[in-house]
Amino acid sequence: MKKLLCGLFIGSSMLFATAQIEAPQPSPFSKVEQKVGLTDVTVEYSRPNMRGRTIYGDLVPYDKLWRTAANKNTMITFSDDVTVDGQTLKAGSYAIFTKPGATNWEVYFYTDTENWGVPRNWDENKIAAKTTIQAVNIPLTMETFTVMFNDLSNSGAVLGIIWENTYVPIPFTVPTDNKVSASIEKAMAGPSDADYFAAAVYYLDEGKDINKAVEWIDKAVEMTSNQPRFWYLRQQSLIHAKAGNKKQAIAAAKASLEGAKKAGNDDYIKMNTESLKEWGAM
Incomplete structure (x- = not known):
């Protein structure tokens, strides 16, 4: 009996040990x-x-x-x-x-x-x-x-x-446009400069109402005029260019370029310089 129990114990132990192997x-x-x-x-x-x-x-x-x-x-x-x-x-x-x-x-x-x-x-x-x-x-x-x-x-x-x-x-x-449009509508009840900026850039990227994008980006830039943000001004230049407002686009690009130089942001310096050359302002 002892031999039988011992054999069962050894067999079950081996089975248990096998179950622990991860392959x-x-x-x-x-x-x-x-x-x-x-x-x-x-x-x-x-x-x-x-x-x-x-x-x-x-x-x-x-x-x-x-x-x-x-x-x-x-x-x-x-x-x-x-x-x-x-x-x-x-x-x-x-x-x-x-x-x-x-x-x-x-x-x-x-x-x-x-x-x-x-x-x-x-x-x-x-x-x-x-x-x-x-x-x-x-x-x-x-x-x-x-x-x-x-x-x-x-x-x-x-x-x-x-x-x-x-x-x-x-x-x-996916229903991105529906979700963003609903978000914009809600935010415009009391928008911050960041709300205006985000809405304007979305309208530019998605080819939506460019005149509304102009309105929003101008408000975003106006609200931050005491501390101009060169990335806001960059988007303002692109939106005005898309709307056919070349004079305003050049003015915004020059302001963005100046801000980028002060911040030492080479990417924005390059982008603004290329745009100004493209628009015949350099």
Whole structure:
């Protein structure tokens, strides 16, 4: 009996010791976080390697639903409502399933995110958005499955899936303009110089009402006239130039240049000098 108990104890101890071993996963977990405009976007997925295998059309068959990576399904989370191919995806989390093809991929945003692989019972009612994307052949080999964000702008980005020699770009848009416009409207009830400045620069960058941008940047500069800010004056020059007010643009650029020289800011010295040369003032 003692020998039996001793044997059981040794066996269980060995089993316990084995359970403590931590080894790398063949498809390690990854989490990518990206701010797009004012929207937070997060992708959680596992990253398999090629390991000498042919991927598309072999390991990953064409025209069959795929979990889009390995292990638990790839998941994307949006902090705001976004738009994919004209379809609204409400703020929240979605599984990304795909159906790779030789030339085109079908991409599905699926509301059920708790699947280890493809759902056993696929439910069309759980497809929040669907789009078809033309796959791009790339002149390099990506060994490890990768999800990335490209072509970032205030209004959107491209969610890129890349593996082997294939890149699949999935564009989406975010509601930045709606959020900023609401913020501007609220701030203008009692705006500070920083509010006027931020609103004016946003209108310039996004190609919105340039006359309103002129009004706001002039107020920001006026409110700080006792302590001129060369970065405010720089934007004032650009906004007036965009509005066709060359004389005012040159005056603002010269004032910005003078302030930048006093502050020893080489970047603003260079930018203002180049603008003044462009506008024939130097």
